[in-house]
Amino acid sequence: MRPVRTLASLSILALAAALAGAGAAAAAPAEAATAVRWxxxxxxxxxxxxxxxxxxxxxxxxxxxxxxxxxxxxxxxxxxxxxxxxxxxxxxxxxxxxxxxxxxxxxxxxxxxxxxxxxxxxxxxxxxxxxxxxxxxxxxxxxxxxxxxxxxxxxxxxxxxxxxxxxxxxxxxxxxxxxxxxxxxxxxxxxxxxxxxxxVDVIGAACGRDGVVLFGDSLTDGYGSTPGADNRYPDELAERLAATGHPRAVLNQGIGGNRMTVDSAWLGHKATTRFPRDVLDRPGAGTVIVLAGINDIGMSEARQPLAAPYTEVSAAEIIAGHRELIRQARAKGLRVIGGTMPPMKGSRYYTPLSEAKRDEVNTWIRTSDEYDAVIDFDRALAWSADTHQLDPAFDSGDHLHLNDAGYRAMADAVTIPDLG
The missing domain is CATH 2.60.120 (Jelly Rolls)
Incomplete structure (x- = not known):
């Protein structure tokens, strides 16, 4: 992919001067180039x-x-x-x-x-x-x-x-x-x-390399949340961070239906392929939370035209995909956090085989110590009466996607110190 075009350094110096005039902290000419950071x-x-x-x-x-x-x-x-x-x-x-x-x-x-x-x-x-x-x-x-x-x-x-x-x-x-x-x-x-x-990129006093990229599928994209209300899980996390008085960049790089291991005309390039573009190339990114694999599992069972090509994906292949994302993130110096896949019992994705795959991948995420930290979305969203099923209070109605309360619970499950 061709690189993003940016202004020449001379224009950045001029911008730094303009920002100083607009109320930003003044910078000496020798410091101006480093004073401006997107x-x-x-x-x-x-x-x-x-x-x-x-x-x-x-x-x-x-x-x-x-x-x-x-x-x-x-x-x-x-x-x-x-x-x-x-x-x-x-x-x-x-x-x-x-x-x-x-x-x-x-x-x-x-x-x-x-x-x-x-x-x-x-x-x-x-x-x-x-x-x-x-x-x-x-x-x-x-x-x-x-x-x-x-x-x-x-x-x-x-x-x-x-x-x-x-x-x-x-x-x-x-x-x-x-x-x-x-x-x-x-x-x-x-x-x-x-x-x-x-x-949308910004210049400001808080700009640095502590941005958090949320990478995944429709659970990150926000399917099931109220349209126009900014209640996706990344929105809720951004609000939570802003409420501390120290807002951080939170970026939503979810694609509905996206898979870890399979390319699709409708549902995007597979996660391991699009990760450099959607995560590693984002200015200011320092941490990424990965929540991926549920569609690889579910679409191996519930075949439908939009999922083409049909591909049987094993738990081992999904784990290999996670390891590739970890490798790519660490090579760029990013902190990388793994998210467990939430329950899906009662959904069109659920079968005994798909549940066994989900359990195998989640167990690996929790116990392998290959991620820098783990966000256990599975346990945060599970129903106490049946841990294989979403808590009804969080269910959008299809037993797979979340409502506004569910996405808020996802954001609440993120431990801020783990973000680095």
Missing amino acids: TAAWSASPQRPSANFTPNWSEQGFANQTVRQSARVSLDGVAVRIRLANTYGTTQLTVTSATVARNAGGAAVRPSSVRRLTVAGASTFTIPTGAELASDPALLPVKALDSVTVTLYFAAPTGPATYHAQAMTTSYRATGNHTTDTRATAFTESTASWYYLAG
């Missing part, structure tokens, strides 16, 4: 255009249309930059115009907050096929748990769009260029996915 404050994993679980616009793409989408950052910053991904595009992507602003509810933005996005100073820019690109800095101060809105206008046809299927929030579309509109009036169409939006 940290990922929000992220989403890119996916290949597909039909997926709910209707979306990825396969058709956009032409003479504006897309408006919002994300909640987990860290304070005095400036932001936006990461856009053309990872699965079939041609180079031209962004005719783009803005970032503070969200005012739905498709509306706060008028005084609108900032034009540029790349190398140009308001129209191109992202090569297969690449990810970072915008120039935009002087938009944000606080942890603020929502920012990114608005993109595409004059020419884009072709199929790189996207993230299960945003668990609403994105909007309008005909024509409405990047600077502050009202929601023109945005008459909506979807539950993100398009091209891969990250």
